[in-house]
Amino acid sequence: MPKLTAMMIVRNEADRYLIRCLQHLERFCDEIIILDDSSTDNTPELCLSFPQVKLYRRKESLFLKDEAQLRQELWNYTVNNSPEWILTLDADEFLEKKAATELPPLLKQTYFQAISFRLFDCWGSEKYYRVDGLWNPWLRGFSIYLVKYQPHLQGTWPKLKFHCGRLPLSYRRLPHLEGHLRIKHLGWANPEDINKKYQRAITQDPEFRYMSKEHYDSILWPPEKIKLEKW
Amino acid sequence: MTKKVGLLTTNFFHPTQDRIIMGGAERYQVDLCRLLRKLGYHVEVWQIGDNWTKEFDGVKIHGVKTSMNEYNTFPELSMAFYENSVSFDYAIYFILSLAYPVAREKSLAISHGVYWDWPGFDVKTGRHQDHQEWLRRMNIALTGPEKLVSVDTNTISYFNSTLSNFYHKWEYVPNYVNTDLFCPIDDNQEEKDKIRILFPRRLVPVRGVNETMRAAEILTSRYPWIEFHFCGRGHDDNTEKLMSQWVSTQENCYYDWKPFELMPQVYQQADIVLIPSRSTEGTSLAALEAMACGKPVIAGLTGGLCDLVLQGYNGYLLKPTVKNLVAAIEELAKDKAKRKTMGQRGREIALSFNKKIWDERWSKLITDVFC
Structure with missing residues (x-):
């Protein structure tokens, strides 16, 4: 079976979904490369409690300054650990449970070097995902989360401080197999996080260069305007 | 020197997006290209697209800018392929109608089945003169290639009764299945409740x-x-x-x-x-x-x-x-x-539809025509 390496950036995740996320990844990943972006809680210790984890630590946080540089560093650490397939997930994202049995056949297929998935944003709870506007997972398309490492491809990022993508540009251009597994994103699942994340989003993108104002506004919509479907 | 095969299709990649949905036709194309490469040929593909070149499974795929679809034929695409693949030795028309209006001398065309039995097809060729024009073009499409490959007998029967002068060109190479991968499992266990x-x-x-x-x-x-x-x-x-x-x-x-x-x-x-x-x-x-x-x-x-x-x-x-x-x-x-x-x-x-048999039938055809 081809080796599967997960790579992830973490920062102060101890009180969020980190343990669940690593428990989920250890079921089907051979190695988990983590770059800790200068956490001030016990995130690094939690990471190291999982035997598959290889942890790298930054002394100074880059996430809000230069995400592309941070992603580049994680990529470099990952490729230095002899990967075959690389899965990029955040610490609040989960592939469906059946990934443990249904991901391996995808790694063995020989048609595609990249695999994409649909991401479902759980909203206000873990049981429902959002389907209105740009939140609609069925209509906004697939994104590549899983790639076969190819040394001949350039492993560089566009010079963007934010929204720079999780994989090097050359990998994001590969023809990709649209995967059937869904990704459950819990970033918006806790109602307490929503306002905080809204503030961060508009601080990072005050001129609405990456997303429309309407989309950012929709984060704070009242429940009656938000459309949900059961997970 | 390595001989070169150009393959013409309509949509392997989505013409304007980086999207492929792997259905049966796409798998067939990839498997045929793999077989050609195994036999020592260099293969490139042309399709409808926005003047791009992409690569899939080690094969270059060129997008030709055209939107013309007349009577369910693609004359602009076919003619662009004819000119662009001049340096290629052989051609495969992945859909019969792509061999209209002109086909390369050493070429094959494939039918993946009758698609004109869909009642909606009448919208395109319903009027008598439109239907006759489509048939006239199909007659030309079938004339060019040296061999016509059909995945089923239905297509051959249709053409033998409609455009009967191509009887000698038809080859029946039915589709295939990997019978090692797709195999029964022993389900003699306990009674299932569903x-x-x-x-x-x-x-x-x-x-x-x-x-x-x-x-x-x-x-x-x-x-x-x-x-x-x-x-x-x-x-x-x-x-x-x-x-x-x-x-x-x-x-x-x-x-x-x-x-x-x-x-x-x-x-x-x-x-x-x-x-x-x-x-x-x-x-x-x-x-x-x-x-x-x-x-x-x-x-x-x-x-x-x-x-x-x-x-x-x-x-x-x-x-x-x-x-x-x-x-x-x-x-x-x-x-x-x-x-x-x-x-x-x-x-x-x-x-009897094992993939190995398909490989053998196609290999023989390629050897017969591409010589």
């Missing part, structure tokens, strides 16, 4: 999805021990969304499409497989895969399905109305012994 009906097709009307959904509503409300599994991509994202919403309103109906690599297991877990196409069928890969897994197949009476399913022997051939589907499924669902016998016969038939 009968699983599988619809392993795209969610499009010509594949009979609407009739199957209605049959599913009737049968699952009549029998709590029957469940329906829809396993296929939509023609667009919205269809997949609608199907997900529909199954959430139904008892014992499920929608969960899978990539090819997981399909053997999907067939193995099924008790009855539905291929209820109304039209536009060749020797369906899905039907062959189901048969190779030892499952009885209820198939639409159309196209190349009649080359695979013998009425009452390894399944049923029927006009896929809701009434007919309900009756056939109901009968088989209640008769375990019949399902088993039909499944075993299906497996036996599938063995």
Whole structure:
């Protein structure tokens, strides 16, 4: 079976979904490369409690300054650990449970070097995902989360401080197999996080260069305007 | 020196997006390109696109900017291919009509089945003079290539009775299945409490999805021990969304499409497989895969399905109305012994459609024509 390496950036995740996320990844990943972006809680210790984890630590946080540089560093650490397939997930994202049995056949297929998935944003709870506007997972398309490492491809990022993508540009251009597994994103699942994340989003993108104002506004919509479907 | 083969198709990649949905035709193309490369040829592909060049599975694919579709032929695309592939030694027209108006001297054209038996085709060639024009162009398309390859006998019969002067050109190379990968499992364990009906097709009307959904509503409300599994991509994202919403309103109906690599297991877990196409069928890969897994197949009476399913022997051939589907499924669902016998016969038939035989037939054809 081809080796599967997960790579992830973490920062102060101890009180969020980190343990669940690593428990989920250890079921089907051979190695988990983590770059800790200068956490001030016990995130690094939690990471190291999982035997598959290889942890790298930054002394100074880059996430809000230069995400592309941070992603580049994680990529470099990952490729230095002899990967075959690389899965990029955040610490609040989960592939469906059946990934443990249904991901391996995808790694063995020989048609595609990249695999994409649909991401479902759980909203206000873990049981429902959002389907209105740009939140609609069925209509906004697939994104590549899983790639076969190819040394001949350039492993560089566009010079963007934010929204720079999780994989090097050359990998994001590969023809990709649209995967059937869904990704459950819990970033918006806790109602307490929503306002905080809204503030961060508009601080990072005050001129609405990456997303429309309407989309950012929709984060704070009242429940009656938000459309949900059961997970 | 390595000889070069140019292959012309319409849509392998989506013409304007980086999107491929791997269906049967796409798999066939990749497998044919792999075989050509194994035989020592250099292969490149042309299709409709926005003047881009991409690569897939080690093969360059060139997008030709054209939107012209006349009488279901693509003359601009075909002529651009003719000029652009001048330095190539041989050509393969992946769809018969692509050999119109001009074909390379050393070339082959492939039919994946009759697509003009769809009633909607009448919208394109319904008027008598339009139909005659389409047929006139098909006559030219069939004239150019040295050999015409058909995946089913239905296409050959149609043309032999319509444009009979190509009798000597036709070669029957039916579709294929990897019978090692798609194989039966021993399900003689304990009695299952549910009968699983599988619809392993795209969610499009010509594949009979609407009739199957209605049959599913009737049968699952009549029998709590029957469940329906829809396993296929939509023609667009919205269809997949609608199907997900529909199954959430139904008892014992499920929608969960899978990539090819997981399909053997999907067939193995099924008790009855539905291929209820109304039209536009060749020797369906899905039907062959189901048969190779030892499952009885209820198939639409159309196209190349009649080359695979013998009425009452390894399944049923029927006009896929809701009434007919309900009756056939109901009968088989209640008769375990019949399902088993039909499944075993299906497996036996599938063995003669083994991928290795397809490789051999195609290799011989290529050697005969590309010389």
